[in-house]
Amino acid sequence: MSELKKFQVQTARPLPVIVLADTSGSMSDDGKIEAMNRGLKDMVASFASESRLRAELQVSVIAFGGNKAEMILPLTPAHQIEGITQLEASGMTPLGGALTIANELVEDKERIPSRAYKPVVVLISDGYPNDDWQGPFQSFVNGERAAKATRFAMAIGSDADEAMLSDFANDPEAPLFHAENARDIHRFFRAVTMSVSARSQSVKPNQSAPLQIPAEDDEDWEF
């Protein structure tokens, strides 16, 4: 029997995945919000069913729409998530509020301990933020811990703030992804899922895994 077991942490090292989801009114067009809901649901289900993990995948969702940003899913192990509140599109694009919530989460050593693998933060938006977002944006991308996170970004449609989203994405192998339709949104989620899964199965899950967007005919998608 091990004499040293009592000194060992009895939980797997977390790998947090934080999704910042634009739920402004324009997301209700062309099935975008439905595609995001489905993408999130599939991603969580895929994480929960992974058995070869070297980390505990945890997911948090922060929605920004209406007149405020809100954490609709606190950081939770994927296998314990029974369902995510369906996102509904309305109102403005309060990105600054979402980044403030995300920054508080990433910098909080209680919720994300130092032994966690570096988080993946995913920003999805189809428009221009319209709250006071510049300060929170700089705080997030330069934050002591947040700056070390892997950041992916997806611009939906032609009205998205691509300059801001490009600045957000920090993985040289995963520049800003442009989605033209609901199918693209789902492809992006699949790519994030595959990248995180690959990382979590590797010997050193901190190494970034490339974001490989699956080919359009590589999936089953019903309109």
Next chain:
Amino acid sequence: MRLAAAGASVRGPAHEQDGSPNQDAISVRGRDGGRFIAVADGLGSRRFSHIGSQRAVELAREVNLNRSGTLSSTDVLSRLSRNWRAEFSGCHDDYETTCLWAWVDSYGRGIIGQAGDGLALIRSQGKFRVLTVQGDGFGNQTTTLAQADSEGATGSEVALIEPGDGVLLMTDGISDDLIPEQLEPFFDAIYRRQRRSSKRRMKRWLESELQQWSTPRHGDDKTIASIFRMD
């Protein structure tokens, strides 16, 4: 006065699964009544880091055992980093590694150094402390031996005056899974076992403990080495 040194290194489940080598390395030696230990963790992302870590502990041994008495732990770190980089003729990216080492002479006086992550614990003159500077980042983000001149490196002098004084070095495959509040009891548990074991039995016991590691989904290689003053 008697010093005892021991250590063990085991390949992690992730490397066992994919058939790749243990990227950690270890050295435990004695000379003139003194003891030397070193552990190194080759970066998982680098192709030849198992070679880099092995050379790191060998060079640490050479630098420490051949040093004059005036070299400080900082001087040793600088020299070790320089010698290690020279070993790979400036093309060391594929060989990157961390390195932690300690040398204690037959009088119990010694120096200890750390470049990169892992954990170094000390009990010197009866007082326990953690040498390692805790970073603000996340697990498995490390500086390396090659960077030791500029950042992420630390060192200290130690004096093993009392029985139970010692140094304990380990790679992050162990340290990242230890309960932070339990580091001193962990140090004591290793010492208590060392007190009643030969070097060979201690190695076998450590290997067995590392093979039985209980943290769920752990995958990393694990290496630990110790020097204790026994009387």
